[in-house]
Amino acid sequence: MSTWFTEKQTDNFGITAKVNRSLHKEKTDFQELEMLETEEWGNMLVLDDMVMTTEKDEFVYHEMLSHVPLFTHPSPKKVLVVGGGDGGVIREVLKHESVEKAVLVEIDGKVIEYSKQYLPSIAGTLDDPRVDVQVDDGFMHIAKSEREYDVIMVDSTEPVGPAVNLFTKGFYEGISKALKEDGIFVAQTDNPWFKADLIRQVCADVKETFPITKVYTANIPTYPSGLWTFTMGSKIYDPQQIPAERFTDINTKYYTNELHGASFVLPKFVKELTE
Amino acid sequence: MSTWFTEKQTDNFGITAKVNRSLHKEKTDFQELEMLETEEWGNMLVLDDMVMTTEKDEFVYHEMLSHVPLFTHPSPKKVLVVGGGDGGVIREVLKHESVEKAVLVEIDGKVIEYSKQYLPSIAGTLDDPRVDVQVDDGFMHIAKSEREYDVIMVDSTEPVGPAVNLFTKGFYEGISKALKEDGIFVAQTDNPWFKADLIRQVCADVKETFPITKVYTANIPTYPSGLWTFTMGSKIYDPQQIPAERFTDINTKYYTNELHGASFVLPKFVKELTE
Known part of the structure; x- marks a missing residue:
């Protein structure tokens, strides 16, 4: 049985x-x-x-959370991943040669420990010399950072449990302060089929802090509804206006330069949540 | 309980x-x-x-199976739906004013009967005077049609049971013959996560019959993996080269003119199945 x-x-x-x-x-x-x-x-x-x-579908989430903001920024050097203890976002971040330092702040050291043990294809680059792994509270790390990061990626759980602070307006303000003057942030923001109110709220909150706020999607079969949203807040760079030469050739299974643009074109009922 | x-x-x-x-x-x-x-x-x-x-997620599939080919054709007048006994595709087809006659050929009359009874928001337009409902074998209907249709939409079940003939090269050849010289056809072609071989095969077969073969996707939460593909075969019109004025304003919940184009931009691992 x-x-x-x-x-x-x-x-x-x-x-x-x-x-x-x-x-x-x-x-x-x-x-x-x-x-x-x-x-x-x-x-x-x-x-x-x-x-x-x-192991089978992780590439979608990790590629889309990282490459969309990293190719939107002309030269990301110092980046922060909040959460993401499985290491998948870090693995993708390291594909960008401009990145000199990638800080991972994961609140739960056990996630890192068991991902290294049982998800080596995902967590395998956490020991790279460019990576600084900190077992700490991401909210507090953000609060004490100032003009430090080019790109911040929030790879959190749902807004219950330890991640509840990561879906608040105060957090987005902290992120804005922690970013350099041309910084970009992106967060996973759940799905539009069952969590429409959450997307609407996050979008409204991010808009109050960032001049450019945009939502994009990806298909993740093991996540609720299969349609996942990511919300980006950017100070200067528009993710839909990227010079072709900014894209470099990296090895991916889901992300392409063309898909980068297309992922911001939302189904009508999703678009309405962001307006 | x-x-x-x-x-x-x-x-x-x-x-x-x-x-x-x-x-x-x-x-x-x-x-x-x-x-x-x-x-x-x-x-x-x-x-x-x-x-x-x-009832909750049907709009995605029905809008995307119909509006993408119908807006690709400059003036679809006579259209055929193979399968689709629930009536959802017909409901969307009727939103196009150019359509004079919509033929539905569903092999199982019981699907029509119980959809009318229990899915009235989907099947409610099957009695429209522009609609000709035939309880018949779609494969045979195609075989005896010649230069008759502007657009043919194949709204079938999976390639098991009654729909098995609808995923064969002979069927696509029959469709080509049943279409006018500038006709377009589209079929639902399952998902790339669990049915990669099917998509690869359909794509190769359609390419042998139609000068323009393209695959597009939509998110359907209750279908396997949530990522659904549609394969289009077109004799003349390119679905990615549509004059802006061709789009008319219709009432939708998922489809938009912008999404029409974006839905053809495939994730890398899906694109590779179509090449």
Whole structure:
């Protein structure tokens, strides 16, 4: 008899995946962490019963959270990843040669530890010399940073549990202060099918802090509804007005230069949430 | 205790939805038909245990299967829908004023009957005077049609059961013959996460018959992986080269003129299937 892991993505809908075995399970200081070996998606990191990443589809989220802002900035040198303890965003960040220093501030050291152990294809570059891993509160790190970063990427869980502060207007103001005068930030902002109000609120809040606010999407099969949004706040650079020569050739499976532009063209009901 | 409907989208992965009650269930001459009242998605049509359409997310599929080819053609007058007994594509087709006659050829009359009863917001325009509903084999209808249609839309189930003939090279050749000399056809062609080989094969087959072959995508939360592909074969008109004045203002929830273009920009791993 096989075991199935079911994530209730809403009270009335969810996904279910066949599990070969549980590789690790513990209650950390911040959340329930479980690493599952699934048949369809490879190893899967689950936090508080929500799928965070899987070996098979992780590339979509990690490429889209990182390359869109990093190619929007003409020369990102110092970047910050808030959350992202699985290391996937860092792996993509390091593909940009301009990056000299990538700081990762993850609140839960256990996520880093078990990602290194069970998700090596994702976490494998966390020991790169350009990476500075800090087990710390991202909100506090932002609060004490000033004019420091070119790009800040918020790779958080949902706005419950440890990430609840990362979806507030005060946080976006802190990010603006932590960014240089031409800085860019992007955050994962959930899905428009079940979390329309959240997207509407984040968008309105970011707009009050950043001159340029734009939402883009990507398809992530193991995330609720499969349609994921990312919200970008930018001080100067418009992600939809990028000189062709800014794009360099990097190895990806989802992101392309052409898709960069197309990902900002939203389905009508999503566009309406951002207006 | 509540009941949940689970669709195994692959052997090892699926979706699960809370069901308030089963409205109707029968084995028709062609397939298992069930109409469920779900909490998250409203009424849901299930054929052979696969979700066909739901009241909440149906607009994506129906808008994208119809408006992309219909706006690519400068003046579609006579159109054919193969399958599509729920009536959703017909509802969208009728939004185009140029259309004089819309023929629906659905093999299973029971799909039409129970869609009219339980999905009135989808099937409600099947009695429109511009619509000719035929309960018949779409493959045979195509075989005996010649230079008749401006646009043909294939709204089929998966390539198992009654739809198996609709994913063959002979069918695409028949479609080409049934289309006028500037005709366009489009078919739903499943998802790139679990059915990569199918997309590769359909694309290669359509390319052998049509001078212009292009794939576009849409997000459909209740379909496997959430990322759906549509494959278009066109004799003359390029769906990515449309004069702005061709777009007229129609009422939609997903499709926009801008999204029309963006939907052809594929994620890298999907693009590679089409090359």
